[in-house]
Amino acid sequence: MVHKLKLEELNRIDVETFKTVKKIPLVVVLDNIRSMHNVGATFRTADAFLVQEIILCGITPQPPHREIHKAALGATESVDWSHEPDINTAIRHLKSEGFEVIGIEQTTNSRMITDFSIDPSKKYAVVLGNEVEGISDEALNHIDSFIEIPQLGTKHSLNVSVCGGIVMWEFAKVWQ
Template sequence: MQKKLREEPQKWSMDELNRLSVEEYKEANKLPVVLVLDNVRSMHNVGSVFRTSDAFRVEKLCLCGITATPPHREISKTALGATESVVWQHYPHTIDCVQQLKAEGYRIMAIEQVKGSQKLDATAFPNHPKTAFIFGNEVFGIHEEVLKHCDAFIEIPQFGTKHSFNISISVGIVLWHYFISGKEK
């Protein structure tokens, strides 16, 4: 008979996870980050971004152009209720959203592969109280007119054959990097 080396792992119960209610979430301090989705076509991606936004407690999610808005069954499938907790706003044109955020003092950072962009792993986020990250369309990226209004350009390093991550994966990677860079305090 083989000796048991360690205890069997036990998952946390929902009560032990101690998650906030929607009401508590709305009152809680938020990460000083706004996410801007520029003409994102997949509603599953939109739902996933809602869910990730909830997990990191982002301040607001801006859904621009053709990006679908709640309520919608396809968004709800991946959002799992996060459309109720995360503050969001729709803008018919991304440029209007970006100009408003700039006027409110946000530093606009495009997550895009452009000449001169910084690699995410080499990016130290300045101690800026307000940051907006823009994520573009799954095929075309961020519209060129919008790029002209950005303060910085960041790309996520990749080492395989594909040229990009799925937008919902990119959002998670960028928020995690921002979070561990000390902005969570």
Template sequence: MRKLSMDELNRKTVEEFKQSGKNPVAVVLDNVRSMHNVGSVFRTADAFLIESICLCGYTPRPPHRDIHKTALGATETVHWAYYSSTIEAVYALKKQGYAIWAVEQAEGSIELGKLNRAMFAGSRMIQKVAVIFGNEVGGVDAEVLKLCDGCIEIPQSGTKHSLNISVAAGIVLWELVKLVNRAVKKV
């Protein structure tokens, strides 16, 4: 076994990325304070061809050296917008036809592994999904939760009951992209 060279990885150029079809998933960062978390989410969004990122409230925005350090150029590829509040972003996404899901430990939350049945059940087939990641200390704001179609919870079995936002984003976005792609192929 050998590692592939950079040439063998067939990475897209910035222009090829911008022209590529995106997965119909948006990320909303609700008052995330760490520039490193923001940069990491940009990088993950680039890796999974996520449609866009909404940076809300006091979430740091590009350009910034500390975001760029972690994003490794993904701020130049992934479409992003700033909203003064997460509620404003949620209303805008709802107008665009997105189902809104928060990643939060909440009453009635659905375990990530069981999301398929919950998200795609019934007569309303979801075509676009926005997923909200909350502040590192307080999580997703309670007023924002009231506007969500549901909450996704990542099952955890250890003594810690939270994950860093960048880790949670990687886990959730991987699963969402798989689910959305499966659902779109069925249509």
């Protein structure tokens, strides 16, 4: 007989173990995200896929906050994160650490994520932009390349946390 697994049957690791487990070489950069729900959901997804770190830039809200926690369900305690007021400082630092910086944005130079080859020997940082404006104009020229997610319907964009989840999964698949 099929049944839903109970929490204790999922064999999830605790926060202390999570901190010691090898992470995938992926950093998620949130550029001026307004919604605390999007921030919390991004933390929760980053926890699920063992993302190395989240960098909160500009006006992006920071934990601890009740509204972030509602979506994160504790992932703000497991996933490493930092705040950087200036997106370009964050990008410069990531590049100095050997990360290739990928903007998730519809641009004149973007490629579909299905056409982007993820090299498992590289470290990546993905930048997710503001819910209305996208990635800030001042950051565009500092990003190495751009990818977008194919969309077949009438809308021209996805929710930031949904987009982030798709992108994190595409990168996580390479290292699993």
